[in-house]
Amino acid sequence: MHPRTHHKITTRSIDYEKPPVNELEYHADFWRNKAQDTLSQKLLEKHNTNIAKNVIMFLGDGMSIPTLKASRVYLGQLRNQSGEETVLSFEEFPYIGLSKTYCVDRQVPDSACTATAYLGGVKNNDATIGVTAAVALQDCDASLLDENRVMSIGKWSQDKGKRTGFVTTTRVTHASPAGVYAHTADRDWESDADDVPANCKDIAYQLIYDDIGSKLNVIMGGGRRNFIPKTLTDEEGDAGKRKDENLIQTWIKSKEGKNARYVWNKQDLLNVSNDTEYLLGLFESDHCKYHLDAEDNDPSLAEMTTKAIEILSNGNNGYFLFVEGGRIDHAHHDTKAQKALDETVEFHKAIQTAVEMTDEEDTLIVVTSDHAHTMSISGYGVRGNNIFGSPGNADDALPYSTLTYANGPGYRKEVDGKRSDTSQDITSKYNQDNNNLRFLTICAASVLNLK
Structure with missing residues (x-):
């Protein structure tokens, strides 16, 4: 019998007695039985040859393989476990693969060119969205040519009569969600205050007025400032950025006579009826708060995903939903590891919610990332460190x-x-x-x- 040892581990979100190793792990049969159980399970699985009526695509922005490893440990330690044996919800899916990421003009991609690739199937240039590589950065005129425009799965779904929508923890005009509906030569042209050439439209404008954006049934995330004039403040007292009009009011007026709702906080979101046809939820002036910074008014990614599925499921022809855990990326950019891992855990919760709300007989759920970050896991820490x-x-x-x-x-x-x-x-x-x-x-x- 091996001695049991306990070590105190304390952080902002973790405070637990490091558990002893399961004594069964000291025996070879434990591992061989686990392997046999896995093989038996795989042999019993049958290929699902159904045609998906619904598609949900989850995107963990900046969610690298080391991020997954570290997030497993973090999640396990939140549960007072050692962590290494923990499995994220989507790691139990039956199929897994790797993607090769790059832009046409860059070795390392950004979230704009990758969004065009995984949502439209076409690689293009760094910082451009919904256009081909024939469009250079900030080449407004080239981005207006029909032959240079790339349509997304959002457009394809709408053409099939499906309901469509997206949920993000970033601004709804940020690079990843913009890949669903926008065509732009610069990802930074989010509002008309961003030095957008006169003959091109900013991303927020495209979301409200253009063909794809105006038909979206669900839009949820942050970024209110890109929709209201700089002369106005939003519900939380933050000033807008726009020079022209109040696009929130424009959206509301465009949906007159339809079952549509605009919400800006968690309580209003949870009270939205499931038979709502159109929902615009803008929960922050900028990006949504990190989960670790969230307040009572801030919905979680899982809560937004739940409401999105409830609304989209009411369509007769199925739906396409894009869900982004976008702040994994931001935390990594700022080298805030705990927030990056915590956002990954929130992403895992949203995916588990979707799995529980849907049936794999008619719903395809895909989980991926768009690029990695430079976070690495070093050394030979003891189990449960x-x-x-x-x-x-x-x-x-x-x-x-x-x-x-x-x-x-x-x-x-x-x-x-x-x-x-x-x-x-x-x-x-x-x-x-x-x-x-x-x-x-x-x-x-x-x-x-x-x-």
Whole structure:
């Protein structure tokens, strides 16, 4: 019998006694039986040859393979488990594969060219949406040519009489959701205040007025500022950006005589009737809040997904729904590892919700990512070690972080030839630049002589 050991692990969201290893794991039969169970399950699975009536596409923006690994551990540790054995909801799907990502003009893609690829099936240039690679960045005139426009699965679904919609934790005019409905030579042309050429329309305008956007049954996310004039403030007192009109009011007027609702908070969203035909939900002036920062008025991604499915399911011909966990990406950009992992867990919850609400006999659910980030998992931490902690000391006798970033904020120069001592970091503060750069980037910066 092996001794049981307990270690206290404490962070902002994790406070648990690290559980002992399951003693059955010390025996070979435990693992062989698990393997046989998996094989038996796979042999019993039958190929689903049905034609999908409904399609739900989940996109984890910036959700790399190391993010999945770390998020499993994080989720397990939230449950007072060691974490490594945890499985995310979509990792139990029967089929899995890898995608190769790049833009026509870039080795590493952004969320604009990838959105065009996975929603429209066409690769194009960095920072452009819904257009071919014949359109260079900010080439407004080229983006207006019919032969340079790429239609998305949103358009194809509408042409088949299906209900359509999207849910995102970013602004609804951000790159990924814009791939459903917009055609633009610059992803940053979100409102008419963004130096958009006179002969081109901004993304918010396209969402309200153009053929695809105006027909969407469900639109949910953040970004109110791109829909109201700068002379007005929204429900929470934040100023708008637009120079022309109040697009929220335009949307409301365009839906007169139809069962349509505009909502801006969680309570109103939950009270929306399921027989609503059109729903516009804008829950923040900018991006939706991170889950760890959310307040009572802020709906979760799972709650938005639930309402979207309820509304879209009322159509006679099925539906297409796009759901983005967009703030995984933003947290990684800011090297806030705890928020990135927590947003991934929220993404996992939304997918589980969709699985429970639908039937695989008529609904296809696809989960993917658009690109990765430079977060890596380092070292040989003991089983159940705090995912935001240190797996041990490096050769210089100083600790290093399990999670590290190769770029982003937080770089610290060496002092007297020594790198920063990460044991002095307070990783329990989830707004801190979690565990970033400490080792990998410092070494790279030394080589590159970064200032």
